[in-house]
Each structure stands twice: as C-alpha cells, then as structure tokens.
Amino acid sequence: IGLRELQRRRFLENLLRDLTDTRTQLIAESGNSRPVLVKLAPDLDDSELEEAIDVIQGAGMDGVILSNTTTSRDGLRSASKDESGGMSGLPLLQRSTDMIRKAASMSEGRLPIIGAGGVFGPEEAKEKLNAGAELVQVFTGLIYRGPGLVREILASLS
Numbered sequence: 603i604g605l606r607e608l609q610r611r612r613f614l615e616n617l618l619r620d621l622t623d624t625r626t627q628l629i630a631e632s633g634n635s636r637p638v639l640v641k642l643a644p645d646l647d648d649s650e651l652e653e654a655i656d657v658i659q660g661a662g663m664d665g666v667i668l669s670n671t672t673t674s675r676d677g678l679r680s681a682s683k684d685e686s687g688g689m690s691g692l693p694l695l696q697r698s699t700d701m702i703r704k705a706a707s708m709s710e711g712r713l714p715i716i717g718a719g720g721v722f723g724p725e726e727a728k729e730k731l732n733a734g735a736e737l738v739q740v741f742t743g744l745i746y747r748g749p750g751l752v753r754e755i756l757a758s759l760s
Contacts, residue, residue, distance in 0.1 A: 641666070723743070
C-alpha cells in the first residue's frame with residue numbers, strides 16, 4: 603500500500619479506528635489528550651476529499667491539514683517537471699487553497715482546517731484563511747524567507 607492509498611475510505615477508516623482506540627486507551631490511562639490532525643494530499647478528487655472529510659469527522663479527529671505535497675507536475679515549466687516524488691511550495695498554492703474551500707463547505711465548518719501549501723507571505727496566508735482555514739502552516743516559505751515571515755504575516759493580520 604502506498605501512502606496516497608491510505609487516504610482512501612477503506613484504509614483511512616481502519617487507520618483512524620486504530621488510532622482512536624489507542625487514543626481512548628491513553629486518555630483513560632493518563633487523563634491527558636492531545637489533538638490529532640490528519641494531513642491530506644491535494645491529489646484527491648472531490649469525491650475522495652468528501653469521503654476523507656466524512657471519515658475524519660466520523661472518527662472524531664480534531665482537524666485536518668490541507669494540504670500535503672503533490673505528485674502532480676501540471677503547469678510546471680522548469681526542469682522539476684520531470685522529477686518524481688512530492689512537491690511543495692508555490693506550485694501547490696492554488697490547489698491547496700481550492701481544497702480548503704471545498705473541505706470547509708463539505709464539513710460545514712465543523713472540522714477545523716489548517717491551511718498549508720505555498721504560503722510565502724501575508725497574501726497567501728490571507729487566501730488560506732479566507733478560504734476557510736482556521737490556522738495556517740508555514741514551512742517552505744519559512745525556509746526561503748526566514749523567521750521574519752511569521753512577523754510579517756501576523757502584522758498584516760492585525
């Protein structure tokens with residue numbers, strides 16, 4: 603089974619059922635609970651996304667991170683278009699934001715969404731939030747822009 607297959611209903615239900623059982627046991631033993639978020643790839647079509655959101659909500663997960671890396675090279679003109687593996691950064695921006703918008707609608711606001719993918723400045727962060735994300739994850743942008751990026755985003759939001 604590949605990692606992408608784990609996002610399909612049958613595998614995701616089994617994975618989250620086991621995770622929920624273990625989480626319940628740990629809470630009973632320690633009294634502590636930690637949020638559990640599920641990160642999805644932007645390569646899911648609308649019906650697969652809807653199934654994943656349904657399973658994540660049904661399993662009682664605390665939220666979803668949209669989105670992980672993509673294997674798609676659609677629209678790339680650089681040498682990277684011939685590479686394989688997961689791609690992140692700006693090429694992911696629009697796909698991720700569209701996915702956030704769809705998931706927010708599908709979950710009817712009941713599932714917290716963390717927006718990720720292509721955030722290199724305040725405008726991209728605002729796009730994620732306006733699409734329905736409650737939080738924004740910054741990773742690739744932080745590598746390229748440095749820690750000042752976080753201050754710049756926060757200043758633009760206040």
